[in-house]
Amino acid sequence: xxxxxxxxxxxxxxxxxxxxxxxxxxxxxxxxxxxxxxxxxxxxxxxxxxxxxxxxxxxxxxxxxxxxxxxxxxxxxxxxxxxxxxxxxxxxxxxxxxxxxxxxxxxxxxxxxxxxxxxxxxxxxxxxxxxxxxxxxxxxxxxxxxxxxxxxxxxxxxxxxxxxxxxxxxxxxxxxxxxxxxxxxxxxxxxxxxxxxxxxxxxxxxxxxxxxxxxxxxxxxxxxxxxxxxxxxxxxxxxxxxxxxxxxxxxxxxxxxxxxx
Numbered sequence: 535x536x537x538x539x540x541x542x543x544x545x546x547x548x549x550x551x552x553x554x555x556x557x558x559x560x561x562x563x564x565x566x567x568x569x570x571x572x573x574x575x576x577x578x579x580x581x582x583x584x585x586x587x588x589x590x591x592x593x594x595x596x597x598x599x600x601x602x603x604x605x606x607x608x609x610x611x612x613x614x615x616x617x618x619x620x621x622x623x624x625x626x627x628x629x630x631x632x633x634x635x636x637x638x639x640x641x642x643x644x645x646x647x648x649x650x651x652x653x654x655x656x657x658x659x660x661x662x663x664x665x666x667x668x669x670x671x672x673x674x675x676x677x678x679x680x681x682x683x684x685x686x687x688x689x690x691x692x693x694x695x696x697x698x699x700x701x702x703x704x705x706x707x708x709x710x711x712x713x714x715x716x717x718x719x720x721x722x723x724x725x726x727x728x729x730x731x732x733x734x735x736x737x738x739x740x741x742x743x744x745x746x747x748x749x750x751x752x753x754x755x756x757x758x759x760x761x762x763x764x765x766x767x768x769x770x771x772x773x774x775x776x777x778x779x780x781x782x783x784x785x786x787x788x789x790x791x792x793x794x795x
Contacts, residue, residue, distance in 0.1 A: 545756075547749060548581065555582050562592045562610035570623060571608040572655035573598075573672070576773070577747035580761045582608065597622045598658050599670050599701050605658045607672075619698070624658065625676035626701055628694045629667040629686075636689040638667050646686045647679065661704040668702050669693075708791045712778070715786050720746070721754035724764060727772050727790055743767040770794040 544552060555578075562569045574582070574596065582594055595617045598606030607622045631638060640660050647657060647669070658670035671679065680693050713726040721735040724744070736754045738744050744751060745765040746758075758764075758774060765771040772792040779787045 543584065544581065548747075551578060551581055552585065555585055558610050559585060559590075559592050562612065566612050568609050568611040568615050568617070568621065570621070571610070573605045573658050574608055575605055575748055575763070577761060577763060579606065579608065597624070599624055599626060599698055600659060600661065600704060602706070603659050603670070605670075607658070623673045624698065625671050625673035626696050626698050627669045627671060627676060627679060628696045628700070629669065630692040630694060631667075631686070631689050633665055638662075638686055638689065638691075642686050643667060643669065646683060650679070650682050652678075659704070661702050663702045664705055666702055668696075670701075706793065708793050710775075711772075711790050711792050713788050713790060714781070715788065716784065718757045718759070718786065719754065720744075720751075720756045720758055720764070723758055723774070723788070723790075724766070727764075727792060728766070728769055738766060768795060 558569050558571065579596055586592065586594055592610050592612065594608055594610055596606040596608040597617075597619060598604070607624065609617050609621060611617060629638065629643070640662075643660050644657070648654065652675060656672040656675050658672075660667065660669050662668075669679075676695055680695060683691065683693055685691060711727065713723070715722045715726050721732045721739070724735040724738070725732045732754070739752050739754050742750060742752065743766060746756065747763055748765070760774050760776060763771060763773045770793045772790045775789045775791055777786065778789055781787065
């Protein structure tokens with residue numbers, strides 16, 4: 535059972551996640567069997583790793599088909615179990631559409647899937663090589679998508695289940711950036727990454743255009759932490775990787791990975 539002290543290391547908004555993952559860890563230990571999770575984002579996987587001490591009898595593995603998948607399913611498992619790729623119960627769907635006459639966007643594809651009554655928790659990464667598109671999903675809902683979706687926006691499409699080894703090599707241009715800030719405040723780091731004023735950062739927050747670890751927020755004074763991921767509509771996203779030092783004047787040096795729109 536997790537100590538209440540664990541909660542002190544995370545934000546209050548993350549308390550439900552800690553409770554959820556702690557219950558799954560306890561279930562895997564009590565029932566002495568593997569427990570499969572929903573799709574998890576990087577912050578959620580970071581929280582899980584923080585909850586599991588190195589000597590824990592319960593282990594954790596995750597997979598999302600591609601090497602650097604953002605969204606992955608996890609398995610909590612006892613020592614006797616060796617996770618195989620099939621245990622993650624993933625399916626890969628290819629989207630066929632008229633390449634010469636139409637273009638698809640990530641937001642369109644996700645919006646269409648969610649608009650058919652599905653939860654984000656059963657959808658993994660949506661990937662492209664800038665022409666073809668694929669979606670990684672919980673294999674239990676793959677047939678539903680094959681049957682239900684015939685259009686994305688005005689474009690006629692057909693979903694096809696393909697082998698996991700046919701996954702595309704996604705084109706993702708992350709840029710490693712070194713920044714220097716006076717504090718861990720969200721608005722200060724946001725302004726430093728995208729080179730605009732803190733006033734502009736506050737305006738974006740007020741306009742509900744900023745998400746922290748996939749959760750909307752409006753407060754500019756939230757203190758960020760390592761592994762936090764900020765998404766800014768119209769600009770892109772970034773992840774805080776590590777602290778590289780503090781200057782004599784007290785400025786904090788950080789490394790961040792940035793994915794610009």
